[in-house]
Amino acid sequence: MDxxxxxxxxxxxxxxxxxxxxxxxxxxxxSLDDESGMLNPQDLxxxxxxxxxxxxxSTTDNK
Numbered sequence: 001m002d003x004x005x006x007x008x009x010x011x012x013x014x015x016x017x018x019x020x021x022x023x024x025x026x027x028x029x030x031s032l033d034d035e036s037g038m039l040n041p042q043d044l045x046x047x048x049x050x051x052x053x054x055x056x057x058s059t060t061d062n063k
Contacts, residue, residue: 009053031049031050
């Protein structure tokens with residue numbers, strides 16, 4: 001997923017406040033960047049949450 005698709009996805013989440021969107025972006029970035037597994041698991045999105053977030057790109061592309 002490129003940055004434009006991710007930004008479009010975040011903007012499509014109308015029920016989130018700007019603060020909640022920033023929080024989601026931050027957690028997503030931390031989750032994707034934690035290759036070494038050094039971060040506390042409760043600070044990261046779960047694999048299921050990441051997959052759901054990434055898979056919803058195709059849903060928003062079709063709208």
